[in-house]
Amino acid sequence: MASVTVRSSSHDYEVLIGKGLRRNLGEVISSGYTSILVITDSTVQDYYLQDVQESLAEAAPVFSAVVPAGESSKSMGRYEDLLDRCVELKLDRNSLIIALGGGMIGDLAGFVASTYLRGIDYIQMPTTILAHDSSVGGKVAINHPKGKNLIGSFYHPVKVIYDMETIETLPESEIRSGYGEVIKHAFLSDAEWAHRLLKGKLSELSVDQLENDLMRGIQVKASIVEKDEREAGIRKYLNLGHTLAHAIEAELGYGEITHGEAVAVGLLLMMKLSNDLKGAELPLQDYKEWLIRNHYPISVLNRIHPEQMVEKMKLDKKTLRQKINFVLLHELSDPYVVEIEENQLVEHMSLLMNEVSGE
């Protein structure tokens, strides 16, 4: 078992990573809670809810609440239902909520915990690779019909417990999705790590490699959010690849492509802009090959229109100007924010589309 400590403005918390942690929760969760509510989704429930409940049985009375799997549960309606359940179960200030699932559950259950009785303790138990990103940093939220994550708080968990074994049941597309954020964290922090990743194949990943990658990803995320909890400055670097990703997700409709896959495609444009416009020498060719080798859906680039993408980006950034802020890299591990002209964006997106068409 490995662990990292994350500092936040309200308290420090530990991230534990190891195999089988879900079966030993009694040992890693502080005692003294009056009751525990495990919030999970319908898919994760089938795999892991029973283990979690059993390993908590000695700690306190344990209840559960299950929402349908999928992004559409991150809604006002589910939020209200869950609050009703907290009230009905008479959870009090000394109760604990456990978010057992991917980023959807982490964001939803975390928002419930942040507002029930003005905030009670919660623990993140991520079960996806992507959730190595979402479980650290304290951003919790639900979606509004008009946009993602419009309603939420900054509210840190008291602990993050990452059971590596739960990753084993993850479908391929979710592994790809999670590695979109892993490779982002590598690009932001460490050229050597990035190069090692680019040589690999996700289907041949060992559990130890995975554990190592997640731990490092969490360290990168933690060290950035510790310095800028409320995204006034450098936390923006975490948006590497996300400007195009959000536009693609909005254009195709959520669900057509996973978030991390969209980020992975966004990182390709980031590299192109960094190299062609700003003279960097990022390993664009290696990265493209990695995407193809691992079946990332780069063909979406043939289904979008550069001008429409730019319009979506402006909407996302709420800007009326002709320039859009991008996070780019001088070189691997050296991010910066820069404004890019609309017409340059359209041009380089078109060039990129030509390069990948037929791949």
Add this chain to the structure above:
Amino acid sequence: MASVTVRSSSHDYEVLIGKGLRRNLGEVISSGYTSILVITDSTVQDYYLQDVQESLAEAAPVFSAVVPAGESSKSMGRYEDLLDRCVELKLDRNSLIIALGGGMIGDLAGFVASTYLRGIDYIQMPTTILAHDSSVGGKVAINHPKGKNLIGSFYHPVKVIYDMETIETLPESEIRSGYGEVIKHAFLSDAEWAHRLLKGKLSELSVDQLENDLMRGIQVKASIVEKDEREAGIRKYLNLGHTLAHAIEAELGYGEITHGEAVAVGLLLMMKLSNDLKGAELPLQDYKEWLIRNHYPISVLNRIHPEQMVEKMKLDKKTLRQKINFVLLHELSDPYVVEIEENQLVEHMSLLMNEVSGE
């Protein structure tokens, strides 16, 4: 114009008190907001919304949202409507929400501000006396059908702007309600101030006296919450008089008696217990006369049953034990928390009821 600075874990903020401040908001609100949403209730709207909007006209585009007056607007439904309105108006991270009204509006609008885009700036503009209490300290919330303030956050305003002139339109019952919390703040902090208040009559209050009382009340509240923002310790003292108050409100149904009136009656029991059980010498007789002189509804004591009250108290405190925690006073300005046996409580409540019956 007077001012107090309140320190919180996230930032310091100023409370400004003065006459006519609503007409000079452009001078006291920082510039640079992209837009401003004023949230108010249907009664306050008629009196003051136009003044506020006009005085902000130069600062930024100003919008408004009005909810029906009354506690029932502090609901999940109104909260959702207001979030929809924020989205519809495209409020962004640099927008400002102003809560113009009593404690109901402050709690509701503050909760909206705390969760829209994970928290945007808001200003409290209290228009009731009671709101001298609610506008400071960062507690924001909405009600759940099963209980008051069950859903909310700790989230401090960037400023509190208290226009004394707005108090002039307050109905008598709301003045009484507000002074229930004022006298609580006096009892908690300063014997001399308390004795001066007990000599007075609310209907003969001058604006200067009122301003002075509110300023001092805010200082008491601020100094306590600065030391214990999340109610781990001494913030509990602010519950002086509230154990019985909550039981009375729950018994009679909200709306039958105002919150501050219930607190004023609760303070009478607090005095009785402090004196009779713990040997204090609080001015119980003077206080009773003050209540009668100012038409506080002490006759509610003849409509309640001590045993039922104790049951409600146990429910409120979520205790299954035979003892209930009370805040009492050794002497004026010297609060402490103590457990009181159920049967002693019933006995002294009955004694008190006999003493006031016929008054």
